Amino acid sequence: MLLVVSCLFLLVSYVIGTPVSPKLRPLVVWHGLGDSYASPGMLEFAELLKEQHPGLFVHLIYVDEDNDKDKEAGFYGYVNDQISLVAEQLAAIPELKDGFDAIGFSQGGQFLRGYVQMYNTPPIRNLITFGSQHMGVSDIPACRAWDLLCKAARRLAKNAIYGEWAQTNIVQAQYYRDPEHYSEYLEASQFLAQLNNEHPDRRNSTYAKNFASLENLVLAIFTEDETVIPKESSWFGAEAIEEGDHFSQSRNGQSPLVTAPLERQIIPMRLQPLYQEDWVGLRSLDEAGKVFFETCEGPHMAISGCWKQISAKYVGTPI
Secondary structure, eight states, X not given: OXXXXXHHHHHHHHHHHSOOOOOBXXXXXXXXXXXXXXXXXXXXXXXXXXXXXXXXXXXXXXXXXXXXXXXXXXXXXXXXXXXXXXXXXXXXXXXXXXXXXXXXXXXXXXXXXXXXXXXXXXXXXXEEEESOOTTOBSSOOOOOTTOHHHHHHHHHHHHSTTSHHHHHHBTGGGGBOOGGGHHHHHXXXXXXXXXXXXXTTOXXXXXXXXXXTOSEEEEEEETTOOSSSSGGGGGTOEEOOSSSOOOOSOBTTBOOEEETTTTEEXXXXXXXXXXXXXXXXXXXXXXXXXXXXXXXXXXXXOOTTTHHHHHHHHSOOBO
């Protein structure tokens, strides 16, 4: 009996004296165009995150559990329906019920922003986007020579980009924002124009409230990005709208930028009407010191030199 009591005493002493690792806020990741949730690269990235943050719960978002169909869904489908499906998926995961952080790669970034603005139950705390098209693209990204799926989607999108079918079936068409045909974009867009609250008579105050509830918004741009056109879309910049002069003045310390050799005038975030009038809560976030701009050297999605330091700062928060 004395031996049993002694053993129990030693066990209790050991447990009390052993430091307990803090529980970490969970993380979800939404992959980009041409990738899938269970690709070797995504699975490796999840493991690297867990190595950096031992004990971290990571969920890789999917639109379809079939890996090939999930990749296809990055090209074909109605984005609003995909975000709705993902909202149901995240709500069903017990580990996420008290909130989580999120990383979005390329188009996965603005889709996660769509989740925040449209649903956000359970809530995202820190949203980190890499090379995302927050202000859309003014050209459809080129495809790799061997990627027939991408080429087919690109051809369909460019042929009738503002048609009803393209705007509900071709993913890239749903965030194509042509500065030379802005009125046409505004009339046709069922995703990006709504997400950015660009319709004067249809602005959704819930979108702004939900987006402004983030603890941190981290926007990473790729310095040599030739896939996202313009690359400044990753920082909420966009090409100047040609239908009228909306950006003649410099305010809030930012001035229009002209980039060589194409001489495209880029309107930075703080000069955008979306920011000036706080259509989506972005200005509220920024003035609260919650918007952070990060730079990744290299082409689109070349994250090897930057993801670790960004993850170290904004992922793995003890709870």
